[in-house]
Amino acid sequence: MDRFDWFPTAIWKFDVPGYSELNERLMEVILAERGRDAAGMSRSAVLGWHSGDQLHQRAEMKAFVEVLEQNIAEVVRSYKLDPAQAEVELASCWAVVNGKLASGVVHCHPNSFLSGVYYVSVPEHGGNIFFQDPRPAANAIACPVTEFTPWTIRQVSYRPRAGGMLIFPGWLYHGVEPNLSDAPRVSLSFNYRLSWLPKS
Numbered sequence: 001m002d003r004f005d006w007f008p009t010a011i012w013k014f015d016v017p018g019y020s021e022l023n024e025r026l027m028e029v030i031l032a033e034r035g036r037d038a039a040g041m042s043r044s045a046v047l048g049w050h051s052g053d054q055l056h057q058r059a060e061m062k063a064f065v066e067v068l069e070q071n072i073a074e075v076v077r078s079y080k081l082d083p084a085q086a087e088v089e090l091a092s093c094w095a096v097v098n099g100k101l102a103s104g105v106v107h108c109h110p111n112s113f114l115s116g117v118y119y120v121s122v123p124e125h126g127g128n129i130f131f132q133d134p135r136p137a138a139n140a141i142a143c144p145v146t147e148f149t150p151w152t153i154r155q156v157s158y159r160p161r162a163g164g165m166l167i168f169p170g171w172l173y174h175g176v177e178p179n180l181s182d183a184p185r186v187s188l189s190f191n192y193r194l195s196w197l198p199k200s
Helices: 019-036 059-079
Strands: 012-015 086-098 103-107 114-121 129-132 155-158 164-169 174-176 185-196
Touching (some): 019 114, 019 185, 059 086, 059 114, 059 185
Antiparallel strands (some): 012 164, 086 185, 114 185, 129 155
C-alpha cells in the first residue's frame, strides 16, 4: 500500500534559547503598555487585555524582533518562497494578557501569510491554544474510531510553555482555552504579510 499526504498543514515550533532574560524585559514592556493603555484593543481576547498591534516598532522590542526574524526566515525557507517575486514583512505585533477565566475566540488572521505566538508567561492551567481542522469537507461525516489519528481528529490542543514560539499559516483557525489559574497568561502575537516585488 502507498499513502500520499497531499494537503498537510504545518505548524512550526521553536524554543527560544535564553528566554528567561528576554521574557523579563518583554514583561516590563507589556506591563508598561498595559498601564499606559488600560483599555487596549477589542479583538479576539475574551475578558483579557489586547494591546495595540505595532509593538514591534518599539526600540525595546528589538531583541525579540531579531529572534522572530530568524525563526520566520527558517519557515520561509520551508515554503521555497521565490525571493525574486516576494518577501515577507512583519506587519503587526501585539501582547495579550489573560487573567483568570480569560480566553480567546476562534479566529484566523486575514491578509496574513504567516502568524504566530510567543509565550512570555504561562502558568499551570493557563489555557491551551487549539487549532481546528481547516478542511470543511472533512467535517461532513465523522466515523467511529478507537483513537484519533491525524486523519480523523478535528481539533488539536497544544499546551504552551514560556520561551516557546509557534508559527502557522495566517488562515488557520485557532483559539485559546480559558485561563483557570490565578496568575496571568502573557503572550505576544504577530503577523507577517507577503510583500510583492516589482517585476524587472
